[in-house]
Amino acid sequence: MKKIIIAIDGLSSTGKSTLAKRLAKHLNYTYVDSGAMYRAVALYVLEKKLINGGELNTPKMIIELPNISIAFEHNMDINSFDVYLNDVKVSKAIRSMEVSNAVSIVAAIPQVRQQLVRLQQQMGAQKGIVMDGRDIGTVVFPNAELKLFMTASANIRAKRRYDELSTNSSSPSLQEVLDNINLRDELDSTRKDSPLLKSNDAIEFDNSQLSQEQQFEKIMELVNSCLQL
Ligand code: DC
Numbered sequence: 001m002k003k004i005i006i007a008i009d010g011l012s013s014t015g016k017s018t019l020a021k022r023l024a025k026h027l028n029y030t031y032v033d034s035g036a037m038y039r040a041v042a043l044y045v046l047e048k049k050l051i052n053g054g055e056l057n058t059p060k061m062i063i064e065l066p067n068i069s070i071a072f073e074h075n076m077d078i079n080s081f082d083v084y085l086n087d088v089k090v091s092k093a094i095r096s097m098e099v100s101n102a103v104s105i106v107a108a109i110p111q112v113r114q115q116l117v118r119l120q121q122q123m124g125a126q127k128g129i130v131m132d133g134r135d136i137g138t139v140v141f142p143n144a145e146l147k148l149f150m151t152a153s154a155n156i157r158a159k160r161r162y163d164e165l166s167t168n169s170s171s172p173s174l175q176e177v178l179d180n181i182n183l184r185d186e187l188d189s190t191r192k193d194s195p196l197l198k199s200n201d202a203i204e205f206d207n208s209q210l211s212q213e214q215q216f217e218k219i220m221e222l223v224n225s226c227l228q229l
Helices: 016-027 034-047 058-067 097-107 110-123 136-140 154-165 174-190 212-228
Strands: 005-010 030-033 070-075 080-085 129-133 146-151 203-206
Touching: 005 016, 005 136, 016 030, 016 129, 016 146, 016 212, 030 034, 030 080, 030 110, 034 058, 034 070, 034 080, 034 097, 034 110, 034 129, 058 110, 097 110, 097 174, 110 129, 110 136, 129 136, 136 146, 146 212, 154 174, 203 212
Parallel strands: 005 129, 005 146, 030 129, 146 203
Antiparallel strands: 070 080
């Protein structure tokens, strides 16, 4: 059976990963959350105290890059992948606000992007993959058979992320989440290297008003037409 690459890009908290996981499960494809890789690098940078008050020690971080190993392991219980940073499971730790505040700064460094893009391209070499991120359709897999670009209003995205995070008393406020989302959108869209851009051949989806079910159905129609080509 023909296998394709599905590239899903878009602003933060547009439901890319929920959609990507569901598509991967349905198609029996591999799902890769490329944002988790950038988050793991940001966690490493925080642990090594290479970032201080939003200032990254870029030369030191570039020297440290060969010491950073990122791996995914399938977890049957959650039907998703656990993320490992140098053999330590960090799936939860990479979702903290501290990491969210540092990640766009780290992701703007070209050497970080080169290292992670190489790894992402290796993961997709056999096709049969759904990958979500910011530059998947433009840089990582410019020849992907299906490219989607997800958008939704900032308030709706902040509420979604807030609901995801507000499981304990140290959770950030809705305003903090909204501020972080706005700041990351700005940094991700204006950085010099591989900014968040809609590829000309990507199909744009504003899912502010769509249920997950409606969105999945519409996108499966697109997937099926790609598979029949
Ligand atoms: O998808 P996410 O919000 O977990 O991604 C975290 C950050 O990583 C995001 O602010 C931008 C960066 N990122 C990127 O630059 N390129 C990607 N392909 C994926 C994420």
